[in-house]
Amino acid sequence: MRRALLLAGAALIAAGCDSDDGPDDRPNVMVVMTDDQRVDEMAALPAVRRLVVRPGAYFTRSFASFPVCCPSRATLLTGQYAHNHGVLDIRPPRGGYRRLDSDETLPVWLQRAGYETAHVGKYLNGYGTRRPREVPPGWDEWHGLIDPTTYHYRGYSLNENGSVVRPRRYQTDELTARAAGFVREADSPFLLSVAYLAPHDDRRGGRCVESAKPAPRHAGRFASRRMPRPPSFGERDMSDKPSFLRGLPFGPVEVEYVERQWRCRRESLLAVDEGVEQLVAALRRAGELENTLIVFTSDNGYLLGEHRLPDEKVNVYEESVRVPLAVRGPGIPAGRRVADPVANVDLAPTILDAAGAAAGLRMDGRSLLPLARRPGRHRNRPILLENLSQPFDRRFTPYTAVRIADFVYAEHENGERELYDLERDPDELRSVHDAPGYLGIRDRLARVLQRLRSCEGRGCLGPAGAVSRQGP
Secondary structure: OHHHHHHHHHHHHHOOOOOOOOOOOOOEEEEEEEOOOOHHHHHHOHHHHHHHHOOOEEEOOEEOOOOOHHHHHHHHHHOOOHHHHOOOOOOOOOOOHHHOOOOOOHHHHHHHOOOEEEEEEOOOOOOOOOOOOOOOOOOOEEEEEOOOHHHOOOOOOEEEOOEEEOOOOOHHHHHHHHHHHHHHHOOOOEEEEEEOOOOOOEOOOOOOOOEOOOOHHHOOOOOOOOOOOOOOEOOOOOOOOOHHHHOOOOOHHHHHHHHHHHHHHHHHHHHHHHHHHHHHHHHHHOOOHHHEEEEEEEOOOOEOOEOOOOOEOOOOOHHHHEOOEEEEOOOOOOOEEEOOOEEHHHHHHHHHHHHOOOOOOOOOOOOOHHHHHOOOOOOOOOEEEEEOOOOOOOOOOOEEEEEOOOEEEEEEOOOOEEEEEOOOOOOOOOOOOOOHHHHHHHHHHHHHHHHHOOOOHHHHOOOOOOOOOOOO
């Protein structure tokens, strides 16, 4: 398509026809999102580190504000916290695909601004269960996985621009091929969203039973690797934790299950790593690499045995709420590491800022482009963490929490609280919510949380202020 347009333009010039419109040099945008990826699993992605992290900015304190699939992905599409976009679960009536107002989302705004848009892979939970041929607003090119087959690495279905197809190729490879094909044919500027399933589990059997299914060429790559066990792994003393966590079992069966998950998840990411390498190569061949903003992230993290939780997200703990975030592109300094707290509410504002496009609603985040150039400007920014439903285990209570640079403070629906001093206790082994030396910090963060839990727009951005330690 690009070659045809160039030839047509040359023909117009030869015929003496002028155009008032110059070349559109706005950057392309490519967002690559994995599913349930922990920050430490970046170790399984050498190509991503080489091609996106090193030439760009890596945000070391990046958070999923509602750490579960559907609410988090709705935040990417809107730039809003879940209490504003209203997607509060992975299924109806409070969540799922149809809960989101799809008429006002990032692809719609970029399409209005003249971008060509494409989505390849997973979308929102429940997509396609009622209307498998439906294409959501805003997408010019659509290759969406259809639920419930989304969670099958083989034997899945895709909506290919309104037609249902059943590819036979390993899912990650299929998504990469389709995304690379779009890059080859797209008109600039474009938005390309690539949403891989890995390292999310596929609950069917096989070698990696109830875990992610790696490509056959990668099976066994981590079989001999030893899984690290942080101090929080199978945490013995849970007396400081909320009551609904204290009785969780964690013995040899759970350990074996977690170790299998650890190996299979990392093996599944190897195909993602190859995929990103192929997409960067496709951008380079098309002459678009240096004019493309590349965002690599995940929808949420994942707990693998920390605090006796063998396969959870949603919870307030670091492994659940922290996500990798790397941004490479025009104006982003290479090798930049940014420690300021940021969140997925910032992704849509960042993309719109790069594209010079406008949102159709009030967003709660801010563009990360200035921060990538000058880190340290928002060290005291508070990030809202929220779980406003019970998407998985009904034993767990909803909560709201505030995360700042070195502390996280949570209030659970049942009245219980948690406060962790992350500089002194990075593994969150001891909640100090009742410790005498931390009462001032707790009360201050409680006031910040009270403001954030119903914030809108710029009201979500105010600093928490400096917090000084008084505890031992």
